[in-house]
Amino acid sequence: MFAYLVKRILQAIAVMLAISMIGFAIQGNLGDPLRELLGQSVSEEVRQQLREDLGLNDPFLVQYMRFLGNALQGDLGTSYFFKEPALEVILKKFPATMELVFGATLIIVGLSVPLGVYTAIRPNSIASKVIMALSIVGISIPVFLTAILMIYLFAVELGWMPSFGRGETVHVFGYWDTNFLSADGWAHIIMPSVALSSIMLPLFVRLIRAEMMDVLQSEYVRFARAKGIAPWRIYFIHALKNTMLPVITVGGVQIGTMVAYTILTETVFSWPGMGSMFLEAVNRVDTPLIVAYLIVVGFIFVITNTIVDLIYGLVNPTVKLSRMGA
Amino acid sequence: MNFLKNCVAGAALTIALAGGAMAENSLRVAYDADPVSLDPYEQLSGGTLQLNHMAFDPLVRWTQDLQFEARLAESWEQIDETTMRFKLREGVKFHSGNEMTAKDFDWTFDRVKESPDFKGIFAPFTDLEVVDDYTIDLKTAKPFPLVLHTATYIFPMDSAFYSGMTDDGKDKAEIVKHGDSFASRNLSGTGPFIVTEREQGVKVMFERFDGYWDTASEGNVDEIILTPIKEDPTRVAALLSGDVDFIAPVPPTDLKRLEDADGVNLITMAGTRIITFQMNQERVEAFKDPKVRQAIDYAVNNAGIVDRIMRGFGTVGAQASPAGYLGHVEGMEPRFDVEKAKALMAEAGYADGFSITMMAPNNRYVNDDKIAQAVASMLSQIGIKVDLQTLPKAQYWPKFDERAADMMMIGWHADTEEFGQLPPVPDRVPGCRFRQWSVQLGQLLQPRGGCADGCGQWRNRSGQAWRNAARAGADAL
Numbered sequence: 001m002f003a004y005l006v007k008r009i010l011q012a013i014a015v016m017l018a019i020s021m022i023g024f025a026i027q028g029n030l031g032d033p034l035r036e037l038l039g040q041s042v043s044e045e046v047r048q049q050l051r052e053d054l055g056l057n058d059p060f061l062v063q064y065m066r067f068l069g070n071a072l073q074g075d076l077g078t079s080y081f082f083k084e085p086a087l088e089v090i091l092k093k094f095p096a097t098m099e100l101v102f103g104a105t106l107i108i109v110g111l112s113v114p115l116g117v118y119t120a121i122r123p124n125s126i127a128s129k130v131i132m133a134l135s136i137v138g139i140s141i142p143v144f145l146t147a148i149l150m151i152y153l154f155a156v157e158l159g160w161m162p163s164f165g166r167g168e169t170v171h172v173f174g175y176w177d178t179n180f181l182s183a184d185g186w187a188h189i190i191m192p193s194v195a196l197s198s199i200m201l202p203l204f205v206r207l208i209r210a211e212m213m214d215v216l217q218s219e220y221v222r223f224a225r226a227k228g229i230a231p232w233r234i235y236f237i238h239a240l241k242n243t244m245l246p247v248i249t250v251g252g253v254q255i256g257t258m259v260a261y262t263i264l265t266e267t268v269f270s271w272p273g274m275g276s277m278f279l280e281a282v283n284r285v286d287t288p289l290i291v292a293y294l295i296v297v298g299f300i301f302v303i304t305n306t307i308v309d310l311i312y313g314l315v316n317p318t319v320k321l322s323r324m325g326a
Numbered sequence: 327m328n329f330l331k332n333c334v335a336g337a338a339l340t341i342a343l344a345g346g347a348m349a350e351n352s353l354r355v356a357y358d359a360d361p362v363s364l365d366p367y368e369q370l371s372g373g374t375l376q377l378n379h380m381a382f383d384p385l386v387r388w389t390q391d392l393q394f395e396a397r398l399a400e401s402w403e404q405i406d407e408t409t410m411r412f413k414l415r416e417g418v419k420f421h422s423g424n425e426m427t428a429k430d431f432d433w434t435f436d437r438v439k440e441s442p443d444f445k446g447i448f449a450p451f452t453d454l455e456v457v458d459d460y461t462i463d464l465k466t467a468k469p470f471p472l473v474l475h476t477a478t479y480i481f482p483m484d485s486a487f488y489s490g491m492t493d494d495g496k497d498k499a500e501i502v503k504h505g506d507s508f509a510s511r512n513l514s515g516t517g518p519f520i521v522t523e524r525e526q527g528v529k530v531m532f533e534r535f536d537g538y539w540d541t542a543s544e545g546n547v548d549e550i551i552l553t554p555i556k557e558d559p560t561r562v563a564a565l566l567s568g569d570v571d572f573i574a575p576v577p578p579t580d581l582k583r584l585e586d587a588d589g590v591n592l593i594t595m596a597g598t599r600i601i602t603f604q605m606n607q608e609r610v611e612a613f614k615d616p617k618v619r620q621a622i623d624y625a626v627n628n629a630g631i632v633d634r635i636m637r638g639f640g641t642v643g644a645q646a647s648p649a650g651y652l653g654h655v656e657g658m659e660p661r662f663d664v665e666k667a668k669a670l671m672a673e674a675g676y677a678d679g680f681s682i683t684m685m686a687p688n689n690r691y692v693n694d695d696k697i698a699q700a701v702a703s704m705l706s707q708i709g710i711k712v713d714l715q716t717l718p719k720a721q722y723w724p725k726f727d728e729r730a731a732d733m734m735m736i737g738w739h740a741d742t743e744e745f746g747q748l749p750p751v752p753d754r755v756p757g758c759r760f761r762q763w764s765v766q767l768g769q770l771l772q773p774r775g776g777c778a779d780g781c782g783q784w785r786n787r788s789g790q791a792w793r794n795a796a797r798a799g800a801d802a803l
Contacts, residue, residue, distance in 0.1 A: 032724045151559070159568070163563045164553075
């Protein structure tokens, strides 16, 4: 276990380094940050002076090493736009994004298991066919389109839901304001969560269905049936447990991907999280913020994958973490 | 050359702002962005100016028909060729409770001269002299016709409030472009609204200032909540669903929809930004021939672009200065005649045409990429094959500075609402942002001799020059 964790941390550091390097390398192609910082009537000397002050004239490696040196001390640079440390800006936006991801995860976990199991057990029922057809639609429509359609249907036409933002949030502690403790907060988080889950949910329904159907054909299930064990016990205790192994593996990766999907969802819903912040940072060529975001998201990927490996060991005792360390 | 004006559009839900149980009238506004800073002189941008007019007041301001209106100045008179004297309004209070006097103007002027973004506009001005508590003299080095134009940018700041040191030992007056300064987070102006709360990118809260001097305009809201909603469809949906009361800008694709929607008032105003294409004579030999430039002008159907691409929400431009600007020549029509364009190409010896490259931004101006595509296809009709590349603005500007294509789009709105400030033509020589023809054009436009009677002369003496300048891209020069 210990050896596994050490290996994981080393891997994480390598991943972080690679991400920061890539983030740093693309900054030259994003455009000139001074264009956004300064107005059109600013003289060339002032531009050059600011360029010098910001260290933009130094060679790439010098800039990168300076960045790494600061990063080791927990300083990922200062956002040009927010005028605050980039990490702090991200931490302020982090809870909003995580709540959205959490909301979407709740929907996915809560719906995909029953729907997946049902469509596996009754593959020929009309309800199953409808679910499968809808899942295809869900996978095919891009998230931002789903989001816009939902806004127009539920906010504009029907007037049931608020159209944008987080609404009234309740302060918990630090930078964390939550949507889950007020009615208005719940009303605001429902549509963005559904939109965010719109691609993952069908994916998981289909995945669970396929795995479940596979497992239901296996010897031990047939044997259990022959033995006369109650069907619900076979489905939910014996079969589902084995079904979940690949689902957990995919799920871990997908939660990371979902953080990436928040970029679109948050932008459409004007959700004040780090996804919409990232898109604006790209538009403004706010390089320190872009690089810091990439590193934070990379870190989230590494963390979720580590947790998934740990859970995997719990669900399937035949897998030894010490052996899968590499 | 193709000149168009973009439209500025806003839309408001007509809701009876009811009193009763709610003591306060609250207005929820959604713009595409919130102000980058509370410092009125940190960034020269529309967002900053919008904030300045809410939380500060200018010396004089523009009316909708581009005339001047007294605000903190009560009156003004020119006392010699280089001095304009302003009588200031008495009894004006800042949000902090301090009384506004000439001293605050003096202090603000000195600060503006330090602002990287604003000092360019104020370059012709040498000094702001305090005559007495309520009289100031604005001095220029040479006779200058745009004194009032520039005075619209003087928003006096509360000199007592912004003087001294912060707790961490920084000067409260400093202007920091990309850092944390006192003025970027604290505000005391004379304007009708006080900023009570602000979270960058999330919301700004304004409250009506009790002590506002302009009692003639009592206002009808006590509180404004400004939320930035960057995404166009979301902003429109927020208005239609009643989550906000006012949005701006309205995306051009939704203008019709909002015009037809129940309970929504669509308010449109002609803007003064002109969309132009620059032809680079150093890259393309053919552009040196006036006939070719004229042919290009004749080939581009400006009216068609306004009609089809802008869906009528734009003004066909035939000259650099839109109506209301100094130097606007009444009655100039855009030239559009493909046959004539073809004939001109043939006369110039390019009957078979030639190939050029073109670049345009795709997220800077309304329909910028579509306009570029339309112009490219119009030019192909007279044999000019255009290799068009459109880029996001962040990548476009460096390309524009490099002059990376033969023809490049630039939209231009002069800070002083006249066309003496020319669109930038970047030069490879550092420090010089204008290319040769711009300089020539500039010389042509300088008022000859003094300008004692203000701007009239500028207009008269340069009328012909403006006419030429208006079509300079294609003809003369």
